[in-house]
Amino acid sequence: MIERVGRLYSRSLYRHPALFLIVPLLITTVIPSVLLWFFPIRLSQNAEIGFDTKDTVLSGPRLAWARIQPSLMFSNRIAFSNPRPIDTDVQQPTVQPVSKRVRRSWADNLLSAINQVACYDSPIPLMDHLSQVILEVPNYDAIFDLKFLDKLCQMQPNISKPLSRFDSFTPYRNIWSVANMFACISPNLRVNCTQLDESDIKIVRKTIDNCWKYRTPIFECRNEKCQGTCSTCRDLPEECSSQIIHDLFYRLLPKNRDDSPFLVNTFLPVFTLTGYITQNIPVDVVLYDALESSIIDYSKKSKFELKGLLMDVKRDRLLAAALRDSILALLAAGLVMIVVAVHSQSLLYAFVVILLLALSVVGALGVYSLFTDEFPLLNLVTFVLLIAIGSDDAFLLKSNFPNHLNEDTFHTFLTHTSFTMFLTCFSTVVPFFINITSNVIVFRCFGMFAGVTVIFNYFMVVSFLPAFLLIQHRHLDCFTGFKFPYRSVFSHLLYVLLPHVLVQGRYLLMALLSIVAIGGAAITYQGLHLPEYNPLQLFTSDNLHEWYDNNAEKNFEFVSSKIALPLTSRLVWGVEPIYSLSTFRANATSPLRSDPFFALKTASDVHKIARSLEKARQLPFVNHQPKFWPERFLDWSDKYPCARGFLCCNMSNPLFSDSYLDFCLRNSTSFLATSYNDTPIFDNQTFAFVGYTAMLPTTLKYNHRFSKLTKSFEMLEMTKPDNGWWAPEWWLMSTWFDLLSSIVQDCLSSVLGSLFFVAIFAFIQLKCQALAAVVTIAGVICTSSAIVTLLGWVLGVLEAVILVLVVGLSFDYTLHYGAALPEQGCAEHRIREATSKGVGPVTLAAFTSFLAGASMLPALTHAFYQVGVFLVVISITSWTFSTFFYLPMLSITLPRQSGDCKYCEKTNQMHLSPRR
Numbered sequence: 001m002i003e004r005v006g007r008l009y010s011r012s013l014y015r016h017p018a019l020f021l022i023v024p025l026l027i028t029t030v031i032p033s034v035l036l037w038f039f040p041i042r043l044s045q046n047a048e049i050g051f052d053t054k055d056t057v058l059s060g061p062r063l064a065w066a067r068i069q070p071s072l073m074f075s076n077r078i079a080f081s082n083p084r085p086i087d088t089d090v091q092q093p094t095v096q097p098v099s100k101r102v103r104r105s106w107a108d109n110l111l112s113a114i115n116q117v118a119c120y121d122s123p124i125p126l127m128d129h130l131s132q133v134i135l136e137v138p139n140y141d142a143i144f145d146l147k148f149l150d151k152l153c154q155m156q157p158n159i160s161k162p163l164s165r166f167d168s169f170t171p172y173r174n175i176w177s178v179a180n181m182f183a184c185i186s187p188n189l190r191v192n193c194t195q196l197d198e199s200d201i202k203i204v205r206k207t208i209d210n211c212w213k214y215r216t217p218i219f220e221c222r223n224e225k226c227q228g229t230c231s232t233c234r235d236l237p238e239e240c241s242s243q244i245i246h247d248l249f250y251r252l253l254p255k256n257r258d259d260s261p262f263l264v265n266t267f268l269p270v271f272t273l274t275g276y277i278t279q280n281i282p283v284d285v286v287l288y289d290a291l292e293s294s295i296i297d298y299s300k301k302s303k304f305e306l307k308g309l310l311m312d313v314k315r316d317r318l319l320a321a322a323l324r325d326s327i328l329a330l331l332a333a334g335l336v337m338i339v340v341a342v343h344s345q346s347l348l349y350a351f352v353v354i355l356l357l358a359l360s361v362v363g364a365l366g367v368y369s370l371f372t373d374e375f376p377l378l379n380l381v382t383f384v385l386l387i388a389i390g391s392d393d394a395f396l397l398k399s400n401f402p403n404h405l406n407e408d409t410f411h412t413f414l415t416h417t418s419f420t421m422f423l424t425c426f427s428t429v430v431p432f433f434i435n436i437t438s439n440v441i442v443f444r445c446f447g448m449f450a451g452v453t454v455i456f457n458y459f460m461v462v463s464f465l466p467a468f469l470l471i472q473h474r475h476l477d478c479f480t481g482f483k484f485p486y487r488s489v490f491s492h493l494l495y496v497l498l499p500h501v502l503v504q505g506r507y508l509l510m511a512l513l514s515i516v517a518i519g520g521a522a523i524t525y526q527g528l529h530l531p532e533y534n535p536l537q538l539f540t541s542d543n544l545h546e547w548y549d550n551n552a553e554k555n556f557e558f559v560s561s562k563i564a565l566p567l568t569s570r571l572v573w574g575v576e577p578i579y580s581l582s583t584f585r586a587n588a589t590s591p592l593r594s595d596p597f598f599a600l601k602t603a604s605d606v607h608k609i610a611r612s613l614e615k616a617r618q619l620p621f622v623n624h625q626p627k628f629w630p631e632r633f634l635d636w637s638d639k640y641p642c643a644r645g646f647l648c649c650n651m652s653n654p655l656f657s658d659s660y661l662d663f664c665l666r667n668s669t670s671f672l673a674t675s676y677n678d679t680p681i682f683d684n685q686t687f688a689f690v691g692y693t694a695m696l697p698t699t700l701k702y703n704h705r706f707s708k709l710t711k712s713f714e715m716l717e718m719t720k721p722d723n724g725w726w727a728p729e730w731w732l733m734s735t736w737f738d739l740l741s742s743i744v745q746d747c748l749s750s751v752l753g754s755l756f757f758v759a760i761f762a763f764i765q766l767k768c769q770a771l772a773a774v775v776t777i778a779g780v781i782c783t784s785s786a787i788v789t790l791l792g793w794v795l796g797v798l799e800a801v802i803l804v805l806v807v808g809l810s811f812d813y814t815l816h817y818g819a820a821l822p823e824q825g826c827a828e829h830r831i832r833e834a835t836s837k838g839v840g841p842v843t844l845a846a847f848t849s850f851l852a853g854a855s856m857l858p859a860l861t862h863a864f865y866q867v868g869v870f871l872v873v874i875s876i877t878s879w880t881f882s883t884f885f886y887l888p889m890l891s892i893t894l895p896r897q898s899g900d901c902k903y904c905e906k907t908n909q910m911h912l913s914p915r916r
Helices: 001-017 017-038 057-070 105-114 138-146 145-155 160-164 178-185 198-212 215-221 243-252 271-280 283-301 314-326 326-342 347-369 377-400 407-437 440-459 464-475 487-504 506-527 545-553 555-564 604-615 629-638 656-670 708-721 731-790 797-818 827-855 862-893 901-907
Strands: 130-137 261-269 305-310 569-573 678-683 687-694 724-727
Touching: 001 017, 001 326, 001 407, 001 464, 001 629, 017 347, 017 440, 017 464, 017 487, 057 569, 057 687, 057 731, 105 487, 105 687, 130 243, 130 314, 130 545, 138 555, 145 178, 145 198, 145 261, 145 305, 160 283, 178 198, 178 862, 215 243, 243 261, 243 555, 261 271, 271 487, 283 305, 305 687, 314 464, 314 862, 326 347, 326 827, 347 377, 347 440, 347 464, 377 407, 377 440, 377 464, 377 797, 407 440, 407 731, 407 797, 440 797, 487 506, 487 569, 487 827, 487 862, 487 901, 506 731, 506 862, 545 555, 545 687, 569 604, 569 678, 569 708, 604 629, 604 687, 629 656, 629 678, 629 687, 656 687, 708 724, 708 731, 731 797, 731 862, 797 827, 797 862, 827 862
Parallel strands: none
Antiparallel strands: 130 261, 130 305, 569 687, 569 724, 678 687
16 A cells, blocks of 8 residues: 555656645745734744743642732732632722932932942942952952052943943942952052052052951851851951951952962942842843943953853843844855755755755744744754754755656655655654653744654655756756766765775774763763753853853852842642643743632631641741741630620630631731731632732752752652642742753653654664664764763753754664665675765765854854754764764674675675674
């Protein structure tokens, strides 16, 4: 049946190539255009959209808490989509609008005059959230160079214009640099750094050298527990006990004085963008652009080595940078087009191949629009991947196109190539589609779009491209004939010398590459880990903002404390978790609903919540002594005086009835204080009693490192209440932990699933030689992973997506060689024939993948750059192992043939030495 359908398809294509040229064009242009007209796709400007999880244990409570938290900041009345009915009519107090404060110019002028003095005795509020500039100097001694300090001091007047634009948002006016700190430390009563001289520097250096050995006691004296009152402070020299000395060591100077080069931090009188947002102050990102440009210009002018910046603006700049990097895909397409033109000796064929790739993307966009209108920025890298993946089939088709064309030879050609391309295509599609099962939304979107794109590409290379080759062969011969001057030299190297090297050096090649693969596995196991410092890298590591995020915590004391926010557990009863309503839409979630199964109707219900809270308070990492409202309600109830004829709220009194409980609970809030951290929840529309929430403080601290965060979340899980749920108070902590957990699980399941399907495909095509192919693929995976690990990769969201592809892409070249393996002949003959037939398409495919990857290396964004690195690495390793490991390995796995090989005699090839 399959043979009959294949024969019918090849005959139709052979006889009516124009039809098979036009129909795919219509399918990939007209239909997608109509779909995109009715279901337009929008490129998200939010860099973080999709970097969230759905349908996990933590996601539902997290999303529900994110919905109710803003309302709880002002009221305990929440708007639910399912209002709970109640007969009581409750009047709400009105809130008088607050008139806007009128600025007073004399007060602002006074503040400006005071702020000209850089020194201070008390901690500067929110100093950790100010924008920062990190400079690099040769060593510790360099910071005491008066010329350097003078240039650093002159930074403020040189960037004063962009700084002044923040004056209406920020109360600070001074730049806090080592120059200004030195002026404050000097006993010569310097107002600021402009008055420093050599005598000041000598005194300051002596003071800092002396105080450096007290760094740890200085930090302990100023921490939350001590606050300047413990015995540690009394043992400090007086000159080392000031706030300026503390901040100099804690915020401006690195941890190690012997570092070379030596880093110096500087605080600007401007909050980061996030700092303003959390204070509900809208600030235009353009202001930061001007400030950064001014800092960079002054650094160049002063010959400063500018290393890092903290402004929290990288998310707002990602879209423009990603669109700029997308243009590099055109460069990759141009380079691939040149290679295809050289190989095919036809510029027209090369243009058609690039057109085919573009049509595949358009067709995939049409299908994608049916599922979601959100297009995460990560999907843009699909264009680059397709250029690398899709060009392989173009070489295979051109190399195998029959010289003596007739219906039978065309059928043989199409059957062989289409089946080989099917296996290579779907070995790549499988890991893409496995990503759809991920809990990470951006994984799902990327997997679906990339998978559909590759399927469209396969559809085009088995219909559109063979049809064009037929038309070109019959009618467009005048457009061929371009000759590459060194083609004969390369042909001799690849088709004559390489088979001889593979046969004669098979044992040495296998031994060397086996050692490389084993070493690669060890390097990957030891070195590849989840991100430790920068949760979501958006730009390349040499970007000033990414450098700060990657390195600040390693070098400066205050950063780890800034990140180590308290992990608190928010306990909630009476509110349903949020559920996902769409596989691919990030914002398609269920509305906020009250839990219809929760109610405080009996005294037993109140006792259950109180016991749950008491149990949580007594956990060793909590140890919270104050009682919560339900516990205090029980105490209040026990003391409530009851008398006949009056409503009784004493639940231990015979006069009490459960029908009174709702009134008693409400009435108690007039006597028992409730707050954001400990409050009943009421329906905003009906004022029905819906639920209760409490914030449970803990001794746990947040940390980016997954191993430490896992232990903390395991402990927090112990606070989960019966008939309720918990979520971290700062729900972004749960997002990050859930994201990392999903990355680990998805990476493992995708790689194992891909290996399983690739093994099946290998067995289908290669039969008994499938084991050799799987071993080769394993070698490629181990070696590629080790190389990217040595290049500094960590297993972030993007890297997890990319590494999943290593299985499919490592299989392609091996399969091409296996498909070229003759069915008859001795082992030597079959290896030589497979090498001669397969080395051309495989080498060209690897070279185009290399070029596509190399084109991405100038990229600004992390996604495009990492994809470029991956394509360069995987093309080299996959070609090396498939050529120098798989083919030699066949000399061991192929069956031996007794007697002489008639095929070798015909071709006059050298025999393999007999194995004993």
